[in-house]
Amino acid sequence: MTTTADDLIRLVKGFNPKTNEKLIRDAFAYGEEMHEGQFRHSGEPYFTHPVAVAAILAEQQLDDATIITALLHDTIEDTKASYGEVAKRFGDEVAELVDGVTKLTNLQLTSTETKQAENFRKLFMAMAKDLRVILVKLSDRLHNMRTIKAMRPEKQAQKARETMDIFAPLAGRMGMQWMREELEDLAFRVLNPEARASIIRRFITLQKEAGDVIQRITADMHKELEGVGIKAEVFGRAKKPYSIWRKMEEKEQSFSRLSDIYGFRIITASEEDCYRALGAIHRRWRAVPGRFKDYISQPKTNGYRSIHTTVSGRDGKRVEVQIRTQAMHDVAETGVAAHWSYKEGVRSENPFAVDPARWIAELTEQFDSEDDHESFLEAVKLEMYTDKVFCFTPKGEVIKLPRGATPIDFAYAIHTRIGSACVGAKIDGIRVPLWTRIKNGQSVEIITAEGQTPQATWLDIATTGKAKTAIRRSLREVDRERFIKLGRELARSAFEHIGKKATDKVLATAAKNMRLGGVDALLERLGSAELTGRETVQSVYPELAENGGDEIDSRRAVIGLEPGQKFDRAPCCEPLPGERIVGITFRGKGVTLHAIDCDRLSIYEDQPERWLDLRWHDGSHPAEYGATLDLTIGNDRGVLGRICTLIGEAAANISDLNFVERKPDFFRLLVHVEVRDAAHLHSLMLTLEAENDVAEITRYRRPQGADPAPLAAEGLA
Structure with missing residues (x-):
């Protein structure tokens, strides 16, 4: 193992007799001084790590600047060293490389999707500036994985997953197959030792x-x-x-x-x-x-x-x-x-060595057109994790695509216009379905037709980021026209409800008051249900909207009742507007509504005369219909507060909350919320399910035979 400056210089001189021995010795001494008193998890002096990283790069026969960067790669991050001092002692080239590695270390590549996409952009920008930054980072990760046993088990798992998902594929994409294999095997040892x-x-x-x-x-x-x-x-x-x-x-x-x-x-x-x-x-x-x-x-x-x-x-x-x-x-x-x-x-004058600037330019070119984080991340991962297939146009031009690509990907690789107008394909002269996987060496011909537009099903067929992005963009345009048309009808209906007309001037005023980019933007949001008719009316006529809102009165929310007949919702199944319902009559008490799939309905099977065929009024209902959620959440500081905030942000209200089980790591609780309808509840549950600290969420319904009393009467309060 390389432990001294002499050992490292001997290794470097083996392939580069003209190395700047003095500069490497100075970097070794400076790094050792800066990391004095610092130790690794294993108890070894911290500086053994930068030396090991430098040795890995020396084994790859890299230049002096890269090896010196390895010796100093943690100095700006973890010691009193500064960019200016490193530049003064070792030159601007080394200082920029060390600074680049420091910035990469601070990127959280396994964070949330949006943050991850932003950080992948920064990763590729760093690579575009000088690819040696990534070489140092990969060698840094390789040594950390070789010595990972000294870390806590949870930290080992996190680093191993990050290595398997990001660093190993990146090494493979750069052509460093030996490093990819070793990184994968070291991560595999942690993630699945059995x-x-x-x-x-x-x-x-x-x-x-x-x-x-x-x-x-x-x-x-x-x-x-x-x-x-x-x-x-x-x-x-x-x-x-x-x-x-x-x-x-x-x-x-x-x-x-x-x-x-x-x-x-x-x-x-x-x-x-x-x-x-x-x-x-x-x-x-x-x-x-x-x-x-x-x-x-x-x-x-x-x-x-x-x-x-x-x-x-x-x-x-x-x-x-x-x-x-x-x-x-x-x-x-x-x-x-x-x-x-x-x-x-x-x-080394190797005729097959690729110019890094050209390689990075090709790699990043396809990401420049991505107009949202999700598409960018999808394209990056596809580019890193897949191998290529080479296929041909009818004229013999070579098209490179990811393995698993389809004729849709081929069409968009030629031109977006050809992709959008695609109606069929031939592979080696034979007509094939658009979902066919293209193989190496095949000739592909795209059949187009005027008036054809991308179909939503193509998103499941396409594999390349370029094709998926173009399809989404086209679908958004089609949806936009449909939403605007639907939004205009909804606006007309909402304003007529208060005796007004939805003129262009009125709609323009509403768009301005709601800080939207014009009438079309307002109508698009109305049509896509991002805005309600009531909100639109309220932005122009707040008093009329309050007095003549477009919400359905909860006392008249059910169709099929006799005039004056009262109803209530069964607490066992808590049916919501939008769900299929039946009514059970009770003498002197009116009607109780049950969801069509409620277990308790079996009690009344032999009393058909008490059953009523009912349904909810279509339209917007007020958020006052109760439903109970069964939540299992992490027992950690602030989790319950975040859950309550999310429910409030989803325009729902908490009317009751009861803990059912309290464990050291998890809580199980029943939350009674008030929502508009079944769709509102479904949307709320999706929002909560996406929260990291929510382990499980279901809609709670009382089992048959349980006391159909309010929540507190169940002994769960």
Whole structure:
């Protein structure tokens, strides 16, 4: 392990003899001084962490600035060091990199959706400025995951989930496959240790039964390649536990049925030898159909080039084979980071290394058009978590799409206009449904028609952020026209209710008073139920609205009663406007309303003469109909207050509240709320269900046989 400045410099000089040894020593001494007295969870001096991060980057043969940044990456954040002092001692380049890493550390990438989308934007902006910031951050995360056992269990789980969701896919997207695999495996060890241990045990059993399969297949491949005069190195390995677990989950297969658990890599001297080696492998072993990819002729955007094939090896076992040159292999190991790698003291001139600025530009270009946080986050995750398929237009142009893409995605990738007008598709000349998944190498033709507009069902078919965003935008336009038309009718009805006309001038006044962007904006909100007719009237004629509101009088809310006949709602099921109801007559007491599915109705099955067919009046009801919610919430400071606030913000009222169970970590309580109708209650329950501290929420109805008395009489008060 690298522990001293001499150890680190020796490591750096192995690939960069011209390194600025003095500057690295100064950075080492400065970092050690700044972190003096600080310790890690394990009890080790804190500075061992920056040194380990620097060593990880040195193993990737990166430049001096990146390695010095690693040594100092926590100084501005956690010590008395300042940006100005770091810039003065080590230069502006290092200071900017350290500052960039500090800002990334402060990003909470696993927070709420909106906040997460904003932080992903900042992440990509930091990457666009200098990709080395991300290289340091990834190495920082890798060392933290290697030493995660010293953390509290809940902190381990949080870091492991963040690693699995964000940092591992990001490393893979950058082409650093070795880092992705190690990050995934370290996170897997925390998140599902039993599954990982089980896979390792099965591997050991397999080796005992079959012997060293890797050594035998490696020898066979060497023999075949030597037979056709190809000089190459062959490496074999078993796949990582998490990779095997993922395959088991995806294919819904047991370990014993998995075949491609071994991978082999052939490193040749030239590109021509790659294809010759492929021929030799396919002559010796049977190729598995559909498992061939040529990333040499169609490289990935991060510079990755290799030929992938899967063949049936000994005993019918499938093995994956990757064939590439040494230069391709260097890029495959370090991905976009290959741009900064050094050999023999000079920047490596690898022809396959991608210019980071161009890579970032391509990555961020598709996100610039996103007009809302949800779409942006969706696009980012799709870009990071999926591999690519390469397909062709009828003219032979290559279109790159995420794996699982459909003709809808293909159409929008060509042009938004073509996507919106799509009515059908042909793949390899055959008409196919729009939900068909496109495969590598297929030719896709889009059939369009004038007057066609995107359908809501396309959102379930499309996979790319670009297609989904364009579909949503188009649907919003269509909905907007429909809402405006409906809003105008609602406004006319609301104003006629108080003897006024909904003229354009009146509507413009209402829009101005409600601080909306014009008549259309007002009508759109009315039509989409974001505003009520009463609110609109009240903004222009407050006195008339108060006296002649458009709410239905609760005394006349039910249709089907005799004149003067009184009713009340059964406390067992608490039926709400909007729900199907029946009435049960009681001599001298009027009618009791029950929901059509109420258990207590079975009591009156043999008394059909007491049943009345009733229904609620359509329209807006006042928020005075009681319903009971059964809530399980976290026992934490401020939780109950937030629940009450949410109920108030949803325009509902709490009329009673009773605790049923009190546990150290959770409370269960019954909350009696007053709402307008069933839709209002449903909306309120969705709002509460979205709250993190709400573990469970249901509508409470008294079971058959219980005392149908008010809430307090149940002994729950």
